Amino acid sequence: MSMIDPGAQHVISRLMRESLMDKALIAGTESPVRAILPNLNVVQIGGSSIMDRGHSAVLPLLDEIVKNQIEYTQVIGVGPGVRARHILSVGLDLGLPTGALATLAAKSSAQNAYMVSCLLAQHGFVYLEAPFIVQLLPAMLAAARGAVFNGIPPYDLWEHPPALGKLPPHGSDAGSYLVGEVFGARAIILVKDVDGLYTADPKTDPSAEFISEISAADLIRMRLPTLPIEPVLLDLLTRAKLARSVRIVNGLVPGNLSRALSGESVGTLIHA
Amino acid sequence: MHDTTANPILSELGKRLVEGSLSDAEIQRATEATPNFAILPWVNVVKIGGQSIMDRGRSAVAPVVDEIVANLDRHKMILGTGAGTRARHVYSVAIDLGLPVGVLTVLGTAVAWQNAQMLQYLLARHGIAFLEPEGFPSLPHYLMERGAVICQGMPPYKLWESNPSVGRIPPQRTDTGCFLIAEVFGARKMIYVKDEDGLYTADPKKDPHAKHIPRISVQDLLARDLNDLVVERAVLELMLNARNISKIQFVNGLKPGQLTAALDGNEEIGTVIFNAATEREDAR
Numbered sequence: 001m002s003m004i005d006p007g008a009q010h011v012i013s014r015l016m017r018e019s020l021m022d023k024a025l026i027a028g029t030e031s032p033v034r035a036i037l038p039n040l041n042v043v044q045i046g047g048s049s050i051m052d053r054g055h056s057a058v059l060p061l062l063d064e065i066v067k068n069q070i071e072y073t074q075v076i077g078v079g080p081g082v083r084a085r086h087i088l089s090v091g092l093d094l095g096l097p098t099g100a101l102a103t104l105a106a107k108s109s110a111q112n113a114y115m116v117s118c119l120l121a122q123h124g125f126v127y128l129e130a131p132f133i134v135q136l137l138p139a140m141l142a143a144a145r146g147a148v149f150n151g152i153p154p155y156d157l158w159e160h161p162p163a164l165g166k167l168p169p170h171g172s173d174a175g176s177y178l179v180g181e182v183f184g185a186r187a188i189i190l191v192k193d194v195d196g197l198y199t200a201d202p203k204t205d206p207s208a209e210f211i212s213e214i215s216a217a218d219l220i221r222m223r224l225p226t227l228p229i230e231p232v233l234l235d236l237l238t239r240a241k242l243a244r245s246v247r248i249v250n251g252l253v254p255g256n257l258s259r260a261l262s263g264e265s266v267g268t269l270i271h272a
Numbered sequence: 273m274h275d276t277t278a279n280p281i282l283s284e285l286g287k288r289l290v291e292g293s294l295s296d297a298e299i300q301r302a303t304e305a306t307p308n309f310a311i312l313p314w315v316n317v318v319k320i321g322g323q324s325i326m327d328r329g330r331s332a333v334a335p336v337v338d339e340i341v342a343n344l345d346r347h348k349m350i351l352g353t354g355a356g357t358r359a360r361h362v363y364s365v366a367i368d369l370g371l372p373v374g375v376l377t378v379l380g381t382a383v384a385w386q387n388a389q390m391l392q393y394l395l396a397r398h399g400i401a402f403l404e405p406e407g408f409p410s411l412p413h414y415l416m417e418r419g420a421v422i423c424q425g426m427p428p429y430k431l432w433e434s435n436p437s438v439g440r441i442p443p444q445r446t447d448t449g450c451f452l453i454a455e456v457f458g459a460r461k462m463i464y465v466k467d468e469d470g471l472y473t474a475d476p477k478k479d480p481h482a483k484h485i486p487r488i489s490v491q492d493l494l495a496r497d498l499n500d501l502v503v504e505r506a507v508l509e510l511m512l513n514a515r516n517i518s519k520i521q522f523v524n525g526l527k528p529g530q531l532t533a534a535l536d537g538n539e540e541i542g543t544v545i546f547n548a549a550t551e552r553e554d555a556r
Binding site (some may be wrong): 007008009010011012013014015016017018019020021022023024026027028029030031032033034036082085086088089090092093094095096097098099100130131133134153154155156157158159160161162163164165166167171175178179181182183184225226227228229230231236238239240241242 | 282283285286289290293294295296297298299300301302303304306307308309311323324327328329331332356357358360361363364365367369370371372373374375378405408427428429430431432433434435436437438439440441445449452453455456457458467475499500501502503504505510512513514515516526
């Protein structure tokens with residue numbers, strides 16, 4: 001505040017008249033964050049891995065969710081699956097930009113989330129669109145027994161163009177993680193159709209080793225050719241303030257979700 | 273269960289997308305070869321600064337409004353607003369209360385919204401509408417009919433805003449939101465209206481030795497790693513990956529005529545930051 005600027009009408013604050021791009025000012029805001037819903041558990045149901053398999057995969061998992069809701073407050077994020085891949089391929093063929101593709105793909109996961117909410121409705125679960133997550137989630141959790149949301153974050157037209165290609169980088173893994181991070185959730189569990197992470201593809205490489213726990217930074221360094229999660233999730237984890245880990249479990253194996261909720265070491269834990 | 277392999281209506285890329293992993297770099301690379309369709313190639317995105325313009329009140333805002341009105345028949349404009357001093361106040365209160373970045377984003381969005389609403393009152397007599405993100409599908413109609421629309425500049429990330437690598441201020445604010453609007457629509461120009469003649473080597477409000485930078489590549493600017501910038505760092509990082517927007521321009525809204533000059537294509541005004549990897553300098 002060395003120079004008085006008579007033009008602008010300021011509200012007095014610590015950040016008044018300062019450039020929010022200034023590195024020292026940004027560093028000066030580092031301080032602890034409070035968890036808003038510390039008892040929350042975010043459970044992400046995979047699109048291709050679970051939803052597209054139909055009732056044989058979905059219904060046992062939902063039964064397990066209902067059984068656990070008595071002890072653990074869960075909100076359920078849902079991924080998009082094969083319909084999103086189809087519309088991505090049509091949209092790419094038409095030349096549409098990443099933001100348009102993200103808006104289109106998000107509708108596929110909204111459909112899956114809505115179906116899950118219908119199947120859980122008799123147990124008091126509600127489907128919440130993003131604006132209602134912002135306004136109503138705590139009230140819904142207090143009044144009802146759970147909530148289902150679209151795993152894809154509401155970035156829509158504002159989705160980032162990726163470094164390589166045009167596919168939207170923030171999918172349902174990133175969106176479910178960010179819900180856990182902002183509320184300071186107790187656990188974030190990604191339910192997929194694989195047991196977790198391996199050092200190589202176990203289907204093609206007999207020397208592939210299972211990874212039960214690893215840091216996001218180490219996983220980035222390993223440069224695995226494919227991951228069962230979105231790579232952007234690893235970047236988000238390196239900047240975590242509250243939600244400092246995610247667990248990947250195989251939802252086709254009954255009991256895995258319950259074990260993960262109770263804190264057992266099942267599947268793969270990726271930590272900040 | 274789906275059997276997609278026999279599906280003749282999918283393209284080759286479509287088959288790989290449906291069957292493969294979206295996190296596979298080979299599949300991501302294959303999407304590079306698809307065409308780039310510009311949705312609104314004639315639109316200009318103009319960001320009106322919060323602290324730099326709106327917070328100054330009538331003396332700064334009225335001339336900018338006059339200049340916008342004078343350009344309504346000449347250039348199509350999406351007008352995004354910044355947040356400013358009330359955002360700084362609410363950020364400092366919320367940081368003190370221990371609230372997370374996503375909550376700060378919700379709070380900051382409300383301030384940019386207030387500024388957008390005020391700007392719309394001033395332009396309402398010219399038929400200019402204010403659109404929320406949910407209203408963006410009708411944006412082409414308003415642009416064709418009236419030449420401009422107003423939106424608040426924050427991206428609609430709300431609680432889903434990601435953490436910065438340092439500190440607790442939302443890293444993607446109104447500069448970023450407006451940039452991404454320009455990028456997704458394949459806009460003709462991205463112009464930032466602030467209260468400086470563009471980029472300097474330091475904050476000219478504090479350092480009298482600060483030197484003006486009329487034109488610089490985003491690669492060069494990131495390499496300089498300046499302590500302070502005229503624009504959010506997230507915009508510079510996104511510019512490296514952007515497919516449609518290869519340059520952005522900063523003009524001084526306190527100097528009448530600069531916005532019009534920039535809209536007319538004059539890049540000698542203010543500062544132009546360009547992507548050296550995609551922008552052909554000889555095509556200026």
